Amino acid sequence: MIIQHIAAFTDGPCGGNPAGVVICETLPEAATMQAMAADIGYSETAFAAPIGDTWRVRYFAPQAEVDFCGHATIALGAALARHQASGTFALTLNHADITVDGHLTATDWSASFQSPPTQTRALPSAALDETLALFGLSQGDLDPRIPPVIAHAGMDHPILALRDRSRLGAISYDFARGEALAQRERFCTFALMHAETPQLFHARNPFPFGGVYEDPATGAAAAALAGYLRELSWTAAAPIVIRQGEDMGVPCSLQVDLDGARGAPVRVSGSVRSIQPAA
Structure with missing residues (x-):
């Protein structure tokens, strides 16, 4: 069993969202993986074991299993490139089959994944x-170009696009209330964002579902947003760049392609770096 600590979606040599990556011969029992994820302490840990020509992957937050995690997938792809060689790796998740490309050279350590299929549905008015x-938001804070929906790319994320960048930066919430809402509605993260330009977004992703106040980089939510923007026929030249974690002091950069038909997977890319676990 190999345990690695990798920050995904880094901003140059800095930032990035820490993830645990555990490469095993066979996956442990779910209770063991849950306990290990809680002990590792990051927002998610990816557990991977080879089965034939694919890798069986499960993701655990400190408090719960999640069906898909983007930044842990980027970390896993990078780890597999270091463990084997740069290439494309087939991943079998709980409810989807995807691929991740891992790249390792003397000057570049990065990964790109093809998300699960994307879809959206209405966000019920009571939940909105x-x-x-x-x-602490009102309807007047919302950007009418990107109406609220539930966007999905492996997990559900309610999308709230805000008119004002400073309003996004001031976001706070009561964790217990957020956890109760997220657990009841099965919201993986709350995807809050601001479109500075058609190609540059700023995002924040509270993650009380997994026991985390806020996630500094969220590839699954980025993929869900991209699928929704594609449905809206968003006019940005692909790819879009999502800046996340800046309001936490942990700058992160995610690149997302909008190519493909409605509902198709989207490609999410980012750089990584090794990190030292807390003592």
Whole structure:
């Protein structure tokens, strides 16, 4: 069993969202993986074991298993490139089959994944009102170009696009209320963002579902957003860049392609770096 600590979606040599990567001969029992994820302490840890020509992968947050995690997939792809060689790796998740490309050279350590299929559905008015109230927002704070929806790319993320960057930066919420709402509605993260330009987004992703106040980089939510923007026929030249974690002091950069048909997977890319676990 190889345990690695990797920050994904780094901003040059800095930032990035820490993930645990555990490469095994066979996956441990779920309770063991849950306990290990809680002990490692990052927002998610990816556990991977080879089965034939694919890798069986499960993701655990400190408090719960999640079906898909983007930044841990980027970390896993990079780890597999270091463990084997640069290339494309087939991954079998709980409810989807995807691929991740891992790249390792003398000057570049990065990865790109093809997300699960994307889809959106209406955000019920009661859940929208409760979500707005949770973050102290009103309908007037929302960007009418990107109406609220539930966007999905492996997990559900309610999308709230805000008109004003400073309003996004001031976001706070009551964790217990957020956890209750996220658990009831099965919201993986609350995806809050601001479109500075058609190609540059700023994002924040509270993650009370997994026991984390806020995630500094969220590849699954980035993929879900990209799928939704594609449905809206968003006019940005692909790819878009999502800046996340800046309001936490942990700058992260995610690159997302909008190519493909409605509902198709999207490609999410980012750089990585090794990190030392806390003592």
